[in-house]
Amino acid sequence: MSLEEPTPDDGVVEALPTGGDEIADLLGDLVVGREEHMNAPGFVIRPDDVQETLRRLRDEAGFDHLSCVTAEEREDRYESIYHLTSFDDRQREASVVVPTPKDDPASQTAEPVFRTADWHEREAYDLIGIDYEGHPDLRRILLPDTWQGHPLSQNYDKDRPQIVTLKEWENPLADDHREEEGDTMYVNIGPHHPATHGVLHVKTVLDGEQVVDVDPDIGYLHRCEEQMCQSKTYRHQIMPYPDRWDYASSGLLNEWAYARAAEDLNDIDVPEYAQVIRTLGAELCRIASHMLAVGTFALDVYGDFTAIFMYAMRDREKVQNVLEELTGQRMMFNYFRLGGVVWDLPEPREDFFEMIRDFLDDLPEALEEYHDLITSNEILQSRTIDTGVLPPEVAKSYGATGPVARGSGIDYDLRRDDPYGYYDELEWDVVTEDGCDNFSRLLVRLREVEESAKIIEQCVDLLEDWPEDERTIQSNVPRTLRPDDDTEIYRGVEAAKGELGIYIRADGTEKPGRFKIRSPCFSNLQTLPEMSNGEYIPDMVASLGSLDIVLGEVDR
Amino acid sequence: MSSQRETPFVTDDSQVQTDTRDARMTGGGADNRFNSKLRQAFGSSPFILTKFDQFMNWVRGSSMFMLQFGIACCSIEMMHTYSVKHDLDRFAAGVPRASPRQADVIIVPGTIVSKFAPRMKRVYDQMPEPKFVVGMGSCTISGGPFQEGYNVIKGAEEVIPVDIHVPGCPPRPEALIYGVAKLQQRIAEGESSPVTVKPYELQQFDDLEQDEIVEQLAEEINEEDLVMRYNWADSP
Ligand code: SF4
Numbered sequence: 207m208s209l210e211e212p213t214p215d216d217g218v219v220e221a222l223p224t225g226g227d228e229i230a231d232l233l234g235d236l237v238v239g240r241e242e243h244m245n246a247p248g249f250v251i252r253p254d255d256v257q258e259t260l261r262r263l264r265d266e267a268g269f270d271h272l273s274c275v276t277a278e279e280r281e282d283r284y285e286s287i288y289h290l291t292s293f294d295d296r297q298r299e300a301s302v303v304v305p306t307p308k309d310d311p312a313s314q315t316a317e318p319v320f321r322t323a324d325w326h327e328r329e330a331y332d333l334i335g336i337d338y339e340g341h342p343d344l345r346r347i348l349l350p351d352t353w354q355g356h357p358l359s360q361n362y363d364k365d366r367p368q369i370v371t372l373k374e375w376e377n378p379l380a381d382d383h384r385e386e387e388g389d390t391m392y393v394n395i396g397p398h399h400p401a402t403h404g405v406l407h408v409k410t411v412l413d414g415e416q417v418v419d420v421d422p423d424i425g426y427l428h429r430c431e432e433q434m435c436q437s438k439t440y441r442h443q444i445m446p447y448p449d450r451w452d453y454a455s456s457g458l459l460n461e462w463a464y465a466r467a468a469e470d471l472n473d474i475d476v477p478e479y480a481q482v483i484r485t486l487g488a489e490l491c492r493i494a495s496h497m498l499a500v501g502t503f504a505l506d507v508y509g510d511f512t513a514i515f516m517y518a519m520r521d522r523e524k525v526q527n528v529l530e531e532l533t534g535q536r537m538m539f540n541y542f543r544l545g546g547v548v549w550d551l552p553e554p555r556e557d558f559f560e561m562i563r564d565f566l567d568d569l570p571e572a573l574e575e576y577h578d579l580i581t582s583n584e585i586l587q588s589r590t591i592d593t594g595v596l597p598p599e600v601a602k603s604y605g606a607t608g609p610v611a612r613g614s615g616i617d618y619d620l621r622r623d624d625p626y627g628y629y630d631e632l633e634w635d636v637v638t639e640d641g642c643d644n645f646s647r648l649l650v651r652l653r654e655v656e657e658s659a660k661i662i663e664q665c666v667d668l669l670e671d672w673p674e675d676e677r678t679i680q681s682n683v684p685r686t687l688r689p690d691d692d693t694e695i696y697r698g699v700e701a702a703k704g705e706l707g708i709y710i711r712a713d714g715t716e717k718p719g720r721f722k723i724r725s726p727c728f729s730n731l732q733t734l735p736e737m738s739n740g741e742y743i744p745d746m747v748a749s750l751g752s753l754d755i756v757l758g759e760v761d762r
Numbered sequence: 763m764s765s766q767r768e769t770p771f772v773t774d775d776s777q778v779q780t781d782t783r784d785a786r787m788t789g790g791g792a793d794n795r796f797n798s799k800l801r802q803a804f805g806s807s808p809f810i811l812t813k814f815d816q817f818m819n820w821v822r823g824s825s826m827f828m829l830q831f832g833i834a835c836c837s838i839e840m841m842h843t844y845s846v847k848h849d850l851d852r853f854a855a856g857v858p859r860a861s862p863r864q865a866d867v868i869i870v871p872g873t874i875v876s877k878f879a880p881r882m883k884r885v886y887d888q889m890p891e892p893k894f895v896v897g898m899g900s901c902t903i904s905g906g907p908f909q910e911g912y913n914v915i916k917g918a919e920e921v922i923p924v925d926i927h928v929p930g931c932p933p934r935p936e937a938l939i940y941g942v943a944k945l946q947q948r949i950a951e952g953e954s955s956p957v958t959v960k961p962y963e964l965q966q967f968d969d970l971e972q973d974e975i976v977e978q979l980a981e982e983i984n985e986e987d988l989v990m991r992y993n994w995a996d997s998p
Contacts, residue, residue, distance in 0.1 A: 349913065350877045352979055357912045364912050365995035367975050372880040372964060372988040397878060398885050400860045404832055405878055426878040427834055430911030437910065446907065453835035498838070519845035526842075537835065537932055758834055 222268045224298050232267055233259060239303075244470060244695040246299035248287070253306050253313035260288060260302065260319040268292050269300055272320035272605055274696065274724035276709045277330030279359045284311040284336050288323075289696045289709065289724075293602055293616060296623035301696070306336065315341040322605035325732050333358040333432075348425035348761055358433065390418055397426045401506055401747045404757035408734075408750070410743070417738050417746050422731055424760050431762040435721040440468055440687040441544060444721075449538040451723065452701060452759040455494035455526065458487040458533075459701040461542040466626055467697040467708035468544050472687050477678040478628070479669075480546035485628040486562075486665035487532060487541065489658040494525040495702035496609075496651040496658075499754040503648060504580055506751035507589050514579050521572055524565050531558055544687070546680030551669065559666050566666075569659050576652060581645070590644035594737040594749030597642055604736070605729040608704025609654065610753060613647035615640040620700035632664045644745075644752040651754070686716050696724075703727050703754060723762050727755040816952065822866065822892065823854075823950035826942075829865035829889065830858035834872025836899040836932040843935040855942050862888040867945070869938070870924070873901040873908055874915040880990040883964055886922045894949065896941055897924040900931045907931065912994075964988045 223229045226247030230237050233249060236259045241248030251259050263269040269290040276287040288302040304313045315338040316323035327338045328347040335356035338344055346353060350370045355362050393410045396402040405426035411419040431447060438444045448460035462484060469476060476484075501518025505511060526536045531552050533539035541548055552558050580586055596606070601614045611618055619636040621629040637653045639646035691714035698707035704726025713719030730753050738746040828850075832840065843850050850856040859865045862885045874882060886893070895918070900906030902918035909916060918924050925948065928941035968985040970976050983989065 352982055353876075354975065354978065362912070367973075367994065368876060368992045369967075369970070369975060369979055369983070369989050370876050370880055370992070371967070371983055372884065372990070373984075397881050398831060398862075400830055404834070404837070426875065426881070427873065428875055428877070428913050429834075429873050429908045430913050431908075433911060434908060450835055450907065453838055455838070516846045519842060520847070523842065523847050536934065537838065 222298070229263070229267060229300055233262060236262070241301070241303055241694075243301050244693060245697060246289075246291075246301050248301040248303050248694075250303045250305065253304055256288075256302075256304055256314040256316050257319055260290070260316050263290055263300060263302070264319060267300075268294065269298070270294075270602055272316070272322050272326075273698065273705065274707050274709065274722065275316070275323060275326035275330060276696075276720070276722040277334040277336050278711065278720040278722075279334055283308060284334065286313060286327075286330060286336060287694075287709070288316060289707070293611075293618050296618070296620060296698075299696075301694075311335060312337040312339050314339055315344075317341055320605070321600075321603040322729050322732060325728065329728075332356065335359050346425075348428040350425070357430070389413070397423075401750065403502060403751070403755060406731075406750075406755070406757055406760070408746075410746070412743060415742050417741055417743055420735050420738050420746060422734055424731070424757070426761065427757045428761040429758070432721050432723060435723075436718055439716045440472070440689075440718070441683070441685065441716070444468075444718075445542060445544075446538065446540045449540060450758060451725065451762060452495070452703060452706075452727070452756045453537065454498045454702070454756050455522065455529075455537055456491050456702040456756075457537060457539040458484070458491045458529075458541060459495075459699065460706060461539065462488055462627070463697070463699045463701060463706040463708050465542045465544060466699055467695055467710050468687075470697055471689050471693060471695045471710055471712060472544070472683075474545045474683055475681050476546055477681055479672060479677050480679050481628045482665050482668050482672075483532075483547050483551065483679070484542065485632070486662055486669070487529065487539075487547075488627070489661045489665070490525050490529055490532075492658045492702050493655050493662075494522050494529070496655050497522045497525070499609075499651050499702075500576060500580065500648065503748075503751040503754070504586075507586055507748050514576070517572070517575060517579070521569075524568075528558075528562055528565060531561065543680055543683075545683040546678070548679075550677060550679050555670075559670055562662065562666055566659050566663055569655070573652065573655060581649060581652065587645065589744070589748055590648065590752070591641070592643050593741060593745040594644040594752060595642050596733055596737050600736050601642075601733065604733045606704070606733055607729065608700070608702070608726050609647055609650040610704065610730045610733070612636070612638045613650045613752075614642040620698055620705055624698065626699060628665070628668075629661070632661055634660050644748050647752040647754075688712075688714065688716050690714065698724065701726060703756065703759065704730060706759075725759045725762060727753075727757075727759045728762075731755050731760055819950050819952045823946040826855040826867050826894075826946065827857050827859050827865050828855060829862055829868040829885070830860045831868055831885070832871060833874065833878070834901065836871035836901070839932040839935055840869055840871045840898060840938060843938045848935040848939060850939060850942065853939060853943055853946070855946070862886075863890065865889050866892070867894045867896060867942075868922075869896045869898050869942075870902045870918045870922075871898040871932075873906065874918060874921065875911075875913045876915065876990075876992055877913075879915050879921045880964055880988070882918075883921050883990070894945055895922055895924045895926075896938075896945055897927045898933060898938060898941070900929060903927050903929060915992075964990055 223232050236251050236255050237249045239250035269292055271291045271293050273291050274289040278285050283305045286304045291299045306313050330336050331344055332346045332348050390411050390413045396407040397405040407423040409421040409423055434447055435444050448464045449457035451460050497518045501515040504514035530536050533541040596614050598614045598616050601611050615638055617638050622636055634657045637650050639650050689712035694711045696709040698705045707724030709722040710718045711720040737749040897918045905914045905916040908914045926941045926945045928937050930937055967983045967987045967989045
C-alpha cells in the first residue's frame with residue numbers, strides 16, 4: 207500500500223521560493239543579515255520577529271517542518287538557530303538565526319507556530335540559558351529543577367556542588383483536585399517502571415481510569431552526549447558515542463548520522479563499496495531495533511514475557527550475530543570511520559553471505575508468526591486500533607518523524623527524500639499507513655522490516671559480485687581534521703526512530719565548537735499528551751510503547 | 763509383628779530391619795522409593811545436618827529474584843541475558859520482579875546521572891534485606907565513557923554498595939551470567955555485602971551543612987524535602 211513519491215503539481219513546487227535570495231525577498235525587512243550554512247541559506251533576524259518569520263516561511267514557503275532548534279553561546283552573543291525543512295521535499299532547507307545579546311539573552315518563542323519548539327526551547331534554556339519570551343512553560347527539562355547554572359554556556363563551573371531533591375516520592379498517590387468539582391488523582395509512572403522503557407517519568411493526572419493530563423518528565427539519562435562530542439576530536443574520538451544514543455542496536459544508523467555530517471563538513475568522499483557495506487549494516491540495525499520495538503510493545507499490551515517477546519529476542523540474537531561477525535561487537539559497533547568503514551567484510555566472505563541469507567530466508571516465516579500472534583490477534587486489535595490517535599497535521603507540528611509519522615500517513619523518509627549511502631540505487635518502498643493509531647505504528651514497523659530485508663538482499667548480491675580489486679573500504683582522510691572556522695552544517699539520516707540530525711559548527715580546531723543532536727525520540731515523545739489526554743490509562747501505556755522511545759536518545 | 767518379638771525393641775539392629783530399610787540400605791529390593799539421586803548424594807542418613815545460616819545462604823544463592831530495572835544501554839544486554847539463548851533462569855536467577863519489595867538482587871545496568879541517583883537509592887532502600895547488587899558495565903564502575911560529563915555519577919558505588927562489578931561496555935550476556943554466578947557463589951559461601959562509605963545519603967534539606975549553595979536554594983526547597991548533594995569537585 208506504500209504511496210508513490212508524491213507528485214504535487216508542478217505549479218505549486220515552482221511557486222515555492224527555494225533559493226536564498228527568493229526566501230530573502232519573501233521575508234523582506236525581517237532579514238537583517240545573511241549567513242551561509244553548508245546545508246542551507248541562513249537568515250539573521252531580530253529576536254522579536256521569530257514568530258512572524260517562521261509563520262511566513264511555514265505558510266508561504268512551505269517550510270512546515272521545524273527539524274531542530276540549536277542554541278549556542280558565542281564569544282559575543284547567544285544564538286538560536288531554527289533548522290527548517292519541508293515534509294514534502296526534504297532537500298529544501300533554511301536556517302533562521304536569532305542572535306541575542308550577552309547581557310540579555312531573550313528572544314521570542316516559536317512555540318505558537320511550531321508546537322515542537324516547546325521542548326526544544328526548554329532544552330536550550332536548560333543547557334545554554336537563553337530566555338524565550340512568551341514560552342508557555344519555560345523550565346528545565348533535562349537537568350533537575352534545582353540545578354545551578356547552564357552547563358553548555360561558556361562560564362559554567364563544573365565543580366560547583368549541586369543539590370537534587372526527591373520530592374516526587376513523598377506521596378505517589380495524592381489527591382489532586384484540579385477543578386472545583388472534579389475528583390482527580392495524581393500518579394507518578396516511573397522513572398523505575400517496566401512500561402516506561404527505561405528511565406522515563408510520566409506525571410499523570412487521572413480522573414477515574416481516564417487520563418486528564420500527562421507530562422513526560424525526562425532527563426533521567428542525560429549523559430551529556432553533546433558535551434562529550436564537543437570535547438573529542440573529529441577523526442576517531444567521536445565515533446564511539448553515537449552507538450550509545452539510541453542503544454537499541456541502532457548503532458550503525460546513529461554512526462551514519464555523525465559520519466554524514468562530518469564527511470560533508472570536511473568534504474570527504476566515501477567509496478561506493480563502503481557505502482554498500484554501510485547500507486547493509488544500517489538496515490540490519492533497523493531490523494534489530496524494530497524487533498525490540500515490537501517485542502516490548504507486545505510486552506506492554508499483553509504483558510507477554512514468554513512468547514512474542516522471546517521470539518523478538520530470538521530474531522534480534524540472529525541479527526546481532528551477523529553484526530558481530532561484521533563489526534566485532536554486539537551493540538557498540540564503532541564500525542564506521544569518516545570516509546568509509548573500519549574493515550572489510552569478514553573472511554571467508556561466502557560464509558558471511560550464507561549467514562545473512564539464512565537469516566533472510568527465515569525471516570518471512572518469522573514475520574508471519576508475528577502477524578499471527580500480534581497483528582491478527584483480536585485482543586491486540588481492540589487495544590490498539592483507534593487508540594492513541596495522532597492526526598498528520600498534529601504530528602507535523604510536533605516534528606514527529608520515522609515510523610510515528612509514517613503511521614500517520616506522512617510520506618517522509620530521509621533515505622528516499624534526501625538520499626545518502628546507496629539507497630537511491632536500490633529497489634524498496636517507503637511504508638506508510640493511514641490509521642494514525644497505535645496499530646498503524648506497529649504495522650509500519652513490521653512492514654519496514656520486510657523492506658529492510660529487501661535492501662539487505664540487494665546489498666548482499668552487490669557485494670558478492672564486487673570485483674576484488676575495487677574493494678576500497680576507506681578513502682584517504684587526513685590524520686587530523688580541522689574544518690574551517692565558522693562553517694556550520696546540519697545533516698540528518700533516517701535512523702530507526704526517525705530523523706536523526708546532527709548540527710556541527712566548526713571553530714577551526716580539531717574539535718567541534720558546537721555539536722547538537724536532533725533526536726527523533728525527543729520530538730516523538732512530545733506527542734504523547736496529544737495522543738493520551740482523554741483516553742484510558744492502558745491506552746496511554748500502549749501509545750507510549752508505540753512511540754518506541756529510547757531514553758538514551760531522548761535525553762542524550 | 764510385636765507378637766513374634768521376644769527381646770526389647772532397639773537393642774538388636776538385626777531384629778528391627780524391615781523391607782523398606784533393606785531397600786534403602788542396599789539400594790534394591792522390593793521398595794526402592796528412597797533411592798533418589800538426592801539420597802545417593804547424602805548417604806543413608808535420613809537427616810541433613812547443617813547450620814541453619816549455611817542452609818539459608820544456600821537457599822538465597824539458589825533462588826534469586828532479580829529486580830526488573832533498566833537504565834541504559836546495558837539493560838538491552840540484560841534483557842538478552844534474561845531471554846532465549848542465554849536464559850539466566852537456568853542459573854536460578856531468572857525471575858525479574860517489577861517491585862523492589864519482592865527482589866533480592868538489583869542489577870544496575872547503566873549510566874547513573876544526578877537526577878536518577880536519588881531515585882535509585884530509594885529503590886534500593888525499598889528492597890528487603892538481605893539484598894545484593896550487581897553493577898553492570900563500565901558506567902557503574904566509574905561513569906564509563908561519560909565519566910567527564912557534568913551530570914554523570916562516577917560509578918554506582920557512590921550511591922549504593924556494590925557486590926559484583928561486571929566490566930564491559932556493554933558486558934556480553936555471558937559476562938553478566940558469570941557475574942551472577944560469582945555472586946551466587948559468594949552468597950552460598952556466606953560472604954556478605956561489602957560495607958562501603960556512602961557519601962551521598964539522602965538527607966533532609968535542613969540537615970545539610972549551611973553553605974553558599976544551600977542558602978541559594980533555601981527559597982526553592984522545602985526544609986523536609988529529601989535531597990542528595992553532589993560535590994563534583996571531590997568525585998574521582
Ligand atoms: S557501560 Fe557502556 S553499554 Fe553500559 S550503560 Fe555504560 S555506556 Fe552503555
